[in-house]
Amino acid sequence: MNKWHGKVKSPHGVMFSKLLGLAAHALAEAESKPEPKDLWQEPLDPAVSWTPCANQRSWETCEGNNGYILVSATGGINQQRVAICNAVAVARLLNSTLVIPHFSYNSVWKDKSQFSDIYQAEHFIDYLKADIRIVKELPVELRSLDLEAIGSLVTDDEVMKESKPSFYLKKILPILIKNSVVHFVGFGNRLAFDPIPFELQRLRCRCNFHALRFVDKIQETGALLVQRMRKHRSHSAPLEQNLLGAFAGKPDMTGLKNLPSKYLAVHLRFEIDMAAYSMCYFGGGKDEIEELEAYRAAHFPALTLLRKTKKIPSAAFLRSEGQCPLTPEEAVLMLAALGFKRRTNIYVAGAQIYGGKSRMAAMTSLYPNLVTKETLLSSSEIEPFRNFSSQLAALDFIACAAADAFAMTDSGSQLSSLVSGYRMYYGDGRLPTIRPNKRRLASIFSKNSTIEWKEFERRVRKAIRQTKQVFERPIARSVYRHPRCPECMCKINDTIALLS
Ligand SMILES: *[C@@H]1O[C@H](CO)[C@@H](O)[C@H](O)[C@H]1NC(C)=O
Ligand SMILES: *[C@@H]1O[C@H](CO)[C@@H](O)[C@H](O)[C@H]1NC(C)=O
Ligand SMILES: *[C@@H]1O[C@H](CO)[C@@H](O)[C@H](O)[C@H]1NC(C)=O
Numbered sequence: 001m002n003k004w005h006g007k008v009k010s011p012h013g014v015m016f017s018k019l020l021g022l023a024a025h026a027l028a029e030a031e032s033k034p035e036p037k038d039l040w041q042e043p044l045d046p047a048v049s050w051t052p053c054a055n056q057r058s059w060e061t062c063e064g065n066n067g068y069i070l071v072s073a074t075g076g077i078n079q080q081r082v083a084i085c086n087a088v089a090v091a092r093l094l095n096s097t098l099v100i101p102h103f104s105y106n107s108v109w110k111d112k113s114q115f116s117d118i119y120q121a122e123h124f125i126d127y128l129k130a131d132i133r134i135v136k137e138l139p140v141e142l143r144s145l146d147l148e149a150i151g152s153l154v155t156d157d158e159v160m161k162e163s164k165p166s167f168y169l170k171k172i173l174p175i176l177i178k179n180s181v182v183h184f185v186g187f188g189n190r191l192a193f194d195p196i197p198f199e200l201q202r203l204r205c206r207c208n209f210h211a212l213r214f215v216d217k218i219q220e221t222g223a224l225l226v227q228r229m230r231k232h233r234s235h236s237a238p239l240e241q242n243l244l245g246a247f248a249g250k251p252d253m254t255g256l257k258n259l260p261s262k263y264l265a266v267h268l269r270f271e272i273d274m275a276a277y278s279m280c281y282f283g284g285g286k287d288e289i290e291e292l293e294a295y296r297a298a299h300f301p302a303l304t305l306l307r308k309t310k311k312i313p314s315a316a317f318l319r320s321e322g323q324c325p326l327t328p329e330e331a332v333l334m335l336a337a338l339g340f341k342r343r344t345n346i347y348v349a350g351a352q353i354y355g356g357k358s359r360m361a362a363m364t365s366l367y368p369n370l371v372t373k374e375t376l377l378s379s380s381e382i383e384p385f386r387n388f389s390s391q392l393a394a395l396d397f398i399a400c401a402a403a404d405a406f407a408m409t410d411s412g413s414q415l416s417s418l419v420s421g422y423r424m425y426y427g428d429g430r431l432p433t434i435r436p437n438k439r440r441l442a443s444i445f446s447k448n449s450t451i452e453w454k455e456f457e458r459r460v461r462k463a464i465r466q467t468k469q470v471f472e473r474p475i476a477r478s479v480y481r482h483p484r485c486p487e488c489m490c491k492i493n494d495t496i497a498l499l500s
């Protein structure tokens with residue numbers, strides 16, 4: 001199967017041909033020069049002073065006597081992860097018992113995997129037993145209840161985004177007490193990040209960073225990806241322990257002749273759903289415009305309607321505002337400008353890249369050592385995952401989380417955001433993430449036909465350097481994405497950090 005297969009007949013237009021030419025030239029010249037020294041680093045001093053501590057608890061377990069909470073989590077695997085940990089916190093808040101979350105079937109991701117196909121259910125129950133009670137199924141006597149009829153079914157429409165704990169105490173607790181069960185349907189980002197009691201916030205982090213471990217099947221194959229990328233060099237024991245469990249650090253005999261190496265993982269969030277949803281234009285002419293419009297009509301009817309009834313911003317305006325997902329060409333230009341050498345080993349995460357092979361051509365010609373899970377694994381190794389997009393996404397999660405450097409192309413992507421939080425938590429200040437500010441990049445790219453390479457390089461580096469700064473989680477931002485906060489990580493006194 002060819003990963004980059006495109007659905008359209010004519011090749012997609014390539015934007016930025018002049019800059020791509022300059023990049024090829026610059027990469028050839030850079031062969032003999034050293035890499036910029038901060039390329040594979042985080043600003044170490046401030047970053048190492050944060051260490052994981054969400055495993056510490058200072059409360060008694062709760063019996064979970066206030067009824068049962070059922071959750072049907074929608075979206076892809078990463079949205080579901082957020083839903084699980086929010087549900088854990090709500091269960092504790094309400095002193096109720098959590099039933100292992102159910103994953104709803106989603107027409108975009110088309111995957112029937114359930115919780116225990118992805119995560120180790122026993123570990124999840126056991127790790128959190130000092131916090132909440134978790135069971136695999138509802139007790140028999142509650143199973144036959146018509147939850148909708150008795151008012152125990154609560155949909156996403158009835159719970160505001162980022163609801164405060166007081167909402168759950170006022171509106172949900174009475175239902176639990178009356179009916180002994182509440183079923184949340186949806187339930188992604190339905191619990192606020194602030195204000196939340198300290199220990200409850202810490203529990204959310206404990207869930208995300210400690211209680212959720214991938215099943216053996218995923219860990220084993222994820223470990224193959226990491227070993228093949230890294231060629232035997234292992235790092236950060238806690239990260240590998242959590243990510244790969246018993247499969248951490250095992251040598252991969254097929255790669256023995258190769259020297260250890262660093263790798264960069266890039267999450268290209270440029271699938272057709274993203275391209276269509278953005279309402280942007282990507283240089284593919286009439287074919288592209290028609291194809292994306294047809295996709296919107298089929299999958300995002302509300303957007304098509306909006307287009308007909310309201311004046312919405314032009315594609316050019318959206319681009320200038322930094323509202324468009326980075327294309328593979330933009331991503332590769334950014335990497336070249338940052339100073340990644342032509343030989344860099346690059347792991348590309350993502351599903352079917354929109355525009356297929358022709359859209360990837362710029363990237364593969366500038367960086368020939370570019371691989372994906374499909375090219376790293378043999379067909380028999382990947383076969384057990386083929387029909388399971390969530391499990392494939394879990395493999396990408398592992399390869400990105402363990403990479404020496406990670407670049408995202410869309411900060412709104414749930415995979416990128418969870419991976420970057422994971423790297424902060426377990427990375428020991430040594431696993432940098434590149435998060436482009438799309439608005440600034442858009443302004444640099446708008447000069448594409450006149451800008452000199454040196455100037456392009458200088459401006460891109462400056463823009464990225466600013467996003468690498470280490471800071472404490474801003475108020476109301478996700479603890480999964482920004483675990484550098486006292487609830488999730490402890491700050492070592494700077495004096496002590498310097499001595500160690
Ligand atoms: C949950 O249990 C704790 C400790 O027993 C108690 O302080 C708290 O009020 C209870 N909360 C609810 C919502 O029942
Ligand atoms: C995947 O689906 C195809 C077609 O439905 C089926 O033939 C194949 O056995 C499935 N593979 C796995 C690993 O489930
Ligand atoms: C590339 O440069 C041209 C000419 O300056 C400009 O019109 C165009 O908008 C730029 N492309 C992008 C994607 O910014």
Ligand SMILES: *[C@@H]1O[C@H](CO)[C@@H](O)[C@H](O)[C@H]1NC(C)=O
Binds near residue numbers: 493494495496
């Ligand atoms: C760090 O510890 C030293 C010695 O215990 C103390 O004097 C200093 O105030 C502490 N610094 C901070 C930022 O807490």
